[in-house]
Each structure stands twice: as C-alpha cells, then as structure tokens.
Amino acid sequence: MTFKPAAARLATILLCMGLTVPVLAQTDDLQEAQQLLKQGQTDRAMDRVEQYLKTKPKDARGRFLRGILLTEQNKPIEAIRVFTELTQDYPELPEPYNNLAVLYASQGQYDKARASLEMAIRTHPSYATAHENLGDIYAKMASQAYDKALQLDKGNQAAQTKLNLIKDLFTGGTRPPKVALAQTAPKTAPAPAARPITPAPAAPAPQLTTPKAAPVVVTKEQVKEPAKEPAKTPVAASPSPEAVLKAVDSWAAAWAGNDVDAYLAGYAPGFKTPDGESRKEWENERKARIAKPRKIELRIESPKVTFNEANRATVTFRQHYRSNSFKAITSKTLVMVKSGSQWLIQEEIVGG
Secondary structure (H helix, E strand, O other), X not given: OOOHHHHHHHHHHHHHHHOOOOOOOOOHHHHHHHHHHHOOOHHHHHHHHHHHHHHOOOOHHHHHHHHHHHHHOOOHHHHHHHHHHHHHHOOOOOHHHHHHHHHHHHOOOHXXXXXXXXXXXXXXXXXXXXXXXXXXXXXXHHHHHHHHHHHHOOOOHHHHHHHHHXXXXXXXXXXXXXXXXXXXOOOOOOOOOOEEEOOOOOOOOOOOOOOOOOOXXXXXXXXXXXXXXXXXXXXXXXXXXXXXXXXXXXXHHHHHOOOHHHHHOOEOOOOOOOOOOOHHHHHHHHHHHHHOOOOEEEEEEEEEEEEEEOOEEEEEEEEEEEEXXXXXXXXXXXXXXXXXXXXXXXXXXXOO
C-alpha cells in the first residue's frame, strides 16, 4: 500500500501554512519582491532579493525571502541551506525551523521535520503553525508505522482501522490551507508611548494608587468599658504594584544589558520552563541567546499588574525587542511570586 497521495497532501498543506515571515518593517526592494512573488513572478522577485542582499548580505528578512523563493522555484537543496544557515545565525527565529520542516516533509524526511518543528516550538512556544504542522508530521509517521504493521500482519484489523482514519484525515478536507506567504507589515496607528529599558539602572516605576485599608471601627459600648477594650484587628499591608513593576524593570534592564547573571536571577527556583526541559538546559539556551547580540534594546509598553494573591501577581504588557540583527513586537505575560522581599518570575508566557 502506498501513501504518496497522503504525503503530497501533507506537503501541500504545510507549504501553504508554513511559509510565514516575521512581521517586520520592509525595504522597498523586499516589498517589491514580495509583490512579485504573489504574482508568481519568482525570477523577477529573486532578482530584487539578490540586489538587496548585495548591500545587506546578513539581513535575516532578505535571506528568509530568498529561501521562500528557492522553495517556489523547486530548489529544495538550496532552500534547505538558506534556512539552515538562518537557524544558526538567528536561533531566536522560529520561522526558519518551520520552513525547514516543510522542506524535509516534502522529501519524506519526517524525523528531520519533527526535530525542526520541535525547535521552532522551543524557540516560540505559542507558534500555532508549528504545533499544527507537528501534529501532521506525527500523523504521517503513525501511518508509516501502521503500514509496516500491516505488511508484517495483513490480518491486523486494528492497524487497518487506524490507518484508514489517518488517510481520511488528509483526504477529507478537515481544514482549509492557510496561505500566508511573506507579507508586508500591516499599517497600524502609532503605538502609545512605551517606557524605554536600557542597560542603565531602571527608571522609577509609575506611581499607581494603592487601595486604602479599611479603618477599625470602635462602638460606643466598647468606649464605656475600657477595661474590656478588644485588641485592634491588624490590617495586612496591601501588595505593592510598584514593587512588582520594579522587579520587571530590573529583569528587562539586565536583558538589555546582556547581563546574563542578573537576568537569570530574576527567575524563581520553581520557574516553569517553556517546553518542560530541565532548568539547566533552559539556562544554557538563554545564556547563548542573550550573550550573542552586540546590542539589545527592550521596551515594555502598557504594563498591567493583577494580584491573584498577596504573594502572587500577573503582569501583562507589550514587549518591543530590537537587536543588531532582529526586532519583534510581542505580547507577554509574567506570573510573579514573592520570595522574601523579592518578586521573581515563576512563568513566562509569550502571546498570553
């Protein structure tokens, strides 16, 4: 039994869904190349990209678009080389890993495709496309295993039933392809002013109003009997949003200043790593990424603090990241816990 139709279907779905590019500002050459790509003029688009890369040979956007064009021109070996080099030079980008998986899947190299998608998800845990593509890869690998089982035992009805279910998944049109080729950034209204984070000491946190504690009420009867005056109910100190924001600012300043030790010190001992890896593995990965860029700029926009408990808070904000080679704007949620007098990060959610 052959599975070429299912494989072709998988490759088509992944190619339609997977060829995405980060939402970044584009130059005129790249914008024109993208328009030509949409019109199917891949040769002219490649000329524009090559012209752009002559002046900026290390630019991630131009190289990424070149990889897409090579894929469209049916040059998978060259495209794989482009995306592989991007993962080495820009390991913080999930899209090159995803597109590598697309190319590997089209060649039937599902183990390599799975490994690439797992790297994309580790880099960006909320990257939905990579999660969905990984599910397709697992389904295809399962179909191969069931097919092998049937070759060894043709009467295995359970394996045949499972194999039929997977074939239906790829032939029943369970979901439409989501075409998302390299598109220009949408025009939006100017973003509200954001607080800059620099390697210098963090700026003072904004003054937020802290709820006043309720007064202790003493009745007339209690005044008449001073000997029996009850002890005043102690009023617990209200949690301080300023203290939480100060901890977030210190964490961001350490990141912007390439201060790895101070950056890692902002995380609680019980920090939940994004992909379930060990704390040591996660720290080694973060050290490599933070130390690599020569310059990092980080801005936190519109932070909002919500207290779940007195010693537990959630901070949501928009994060503006820019290095010498990459920039991105993402929403982020930090779950903070109080340890002694310090607020530390227990969980970090991108896109949350």
